[in-house]
């Protein structure tokens with residue numbers, strides 16, 4: 324290896340880029356195999372990937388009839404793939420077992436079943452839909468209905484933050500991604516400042532993390548989910564742990580925006596970001 328190659332490799336290793344939110348084709352909307360993701364990660368200089376395939380827990384009872392497919396089978400397959408390839412890629416890439424656990428508070432019996440699939444490294448909790456409603460992705464929005472909807476959403480996030488089993492709270496303002504995209508209306512976060520403080524304080528009290536989800540950087544909203552002001556507030560209130568994830572659904576998008584997300588953490592006062600192994604937070608120093 325030439326000196327230039329050695330230096331280049333050292334720089335990549337020093338950067339220590341980890342993607343903690345990635346979907347494989349074991350998610351109903353994922354496109355790439357875990358192997359394709361591993362290859363892409365190595366090519367992109369990413370040192371660690373946590374596969375977090377979808378588990379919409381309330382759907383478990385529907386089995387094969389769920390519109391998202393059979394999540395128990397999908398996540399079980401995801402875990403098998405990750406365990407196999409983690410061995411094969413050892414020394415080149417750290418591959419961790421995660422799950423994006425949707426709506427963990429809706430049907431506790433099913434949430435328990437999902438959590439019992441394996442000894443996960445990382446649980447990312449999400450709320451993609453309110454009880455009795457469809458995913459925010461599919462909803463149509465009227466201006467007058469946005470505020471009551473978001474009030475219900477943040478109340479459910481607070482319940483999730485306080486009572487669910489998780490390591491990190493995913494895309495804290497998830498509905499904003501679609502409200503901005505579909506209506507052009509940018510809801511004012513100030514209207515929810517009180518409940519957001521309560522959510523952040525709850526996460527801090529439980530020694531959990533929030534996620535900086537970089538997918539929004541490439542959507543009309545044009546910012547991370549949540550945005551800089553919320554991440555800064557989390558730090559001000561005493562937050563120690565932030566995970567960073569691209570929410571990629573194919574290997575082309577793997578790692579997209581991660582450096583920006585990590586830099587945002589630094590701007591907000593974090594000296595490190597977090598990767599979970601066996602639910603234990605490992606702090607990765609932010610070097611730049």
Ligand SMILES: [Zn+2]
Pocket residue numbers: 423449451493494
């Ligand atoms: Zn999600």
Ligand SMILES: [Zn+2]
Pocket residue numbers: 344346423570
């Ligand atoms: Zn996701």
